[in-house]
Amino acid sequence: MKAQKNIPLRIRRTKPVPASGAGTAVIQQITRAAHSQERAQDYVETIADLIVEHGEARAIDLAKAFGVTHVTVIRTVQRLQRDGLVNTRPYRSIFLTEAGSRLAVQAKARHRVVLEFLMALGVPEGVAKVDAEGIEHHVSPETLEAFQRVLSGA
Amino acid sequence: MKAQKNIPLRIRRTKPVPASGAGTAVIQQITRAAHSQERAQDYVETIADLIVEHGEARAIDLAKAFGVTHVTVIRTVQRLQRDGLVNTRPYRSIFLTEAGSRLAVQAKARHRVVLEFLMALGVPEGVAKVDAEGIEHHVSPETLEAFQRVLSGA
DNA sequence: TTTCATTTGTAGCCTTGACTACATAAGGTG
DNA sequence: CACCTTATGTAGTCAAGGCTACAAATGAAA
Ligand SMILES: [Mn+2]
Ligand SMILES: [Mn+2]
Ligand SMILES: [Mn+2]
Ligand SMILES: [Mn+2]
Secondary structure, three states: OHHHOOOOOOOOOOOOOOHHHOOHHHHHHHHHHHHOOHHHHHHHHHHHHHHHHHOOEOHHHHHHHHOOOHHHHHHHHHHHHHOOOEEOOOOOOEEEOHHHHHHHHHHHHHHHHHHHHHHHOOOOHHHHHHHHHHHHHHOOHHHHHHHHHHHOOO | OHHHOOOOOOOOOOOOOOHHHOOHHHHHHHHHHHHOOHHHHHHHHHHHHHHHHHOOEOHHHHHHHHOOOHHHHHHHHHHHHHOOOEEOOOOOOEEEOHHHHHHHHHHHHHHHHHHHHHHHOOOOHHHHHHHHHHHHHHOOHHHHHHHHHHHOOO
């Protein structure tokens, strides 16, 4: 309250915002786009894991893996199906499409590199797992390559 | 289609899912929690920058910085105010609260370390800026320290 | 002082991704 | 086969975070 006592009204600037601001919007937009694909990547990756481990991926297993209700899983899977990443029919288990498989392979490989990179830096495994789960989706090919360089000791 | 011709029905497992799945839910939940704070961090950081650069932070500047409409900014700022991070009154500019200032300082410092770390690894600046914008929110104190170790050449 | 471009605000809509409560299908067990 | 637990599906709600369209306030310039 008291901090706003004598605050002047906004000052109109005719001139455009200085150069510093140029391009920041694009960065933010790219980041938002990356965000919108996180769930898809995590889901196809987990579905692939479940198929390897149990021979099939069921909604309830995904719910347990993500810590959400089965309803959330079912609705998310419907979106993935709409987007051509999985196939599923009522009361059947969930299968990856070709596109879904490719995405899963890529996501899994990248995730592994990020995790191993963090652990190579000395980050404790538990913490590294948490950080990698979020970081993975924002690692560009260039950054991934840099991480791999470090891992291969080059 | 043809891939699902002879697909067996789901197999019921009485036994709980193997150990591999234990704990993954918690990791995902922590990551979701981190996500829910990204906007707040980016906003207070940008608001602090605008105040330094222009003496004030206006909704329209935030809209330009983030590449969204002013309506989105106004509604987001309302949430930030509800959460005690900013103060603003109708037609006035936006101010950080004490809590907002502290968060801005922390977020900015972490963001800077992440960006410099990526560039130290040889990632081109433009790419590093994009990656850092997303990665910063998923960097734990332990990982941040590891990044700083690398930067200080230790 | 009046005007008018700029800025801010409001109303209403949408998608994503979360939830609870309840309904129905599947399929193992007795 | 019938039963009953488990899994899946449906209905309805909510908040965050986007948007467009329109309305009102601000303040610089005429
Ligand atoms: Mn992953
Ligand atoms: Mn992830
Ligand atoms: Mn930031
Ligand atoms: Mn950011």
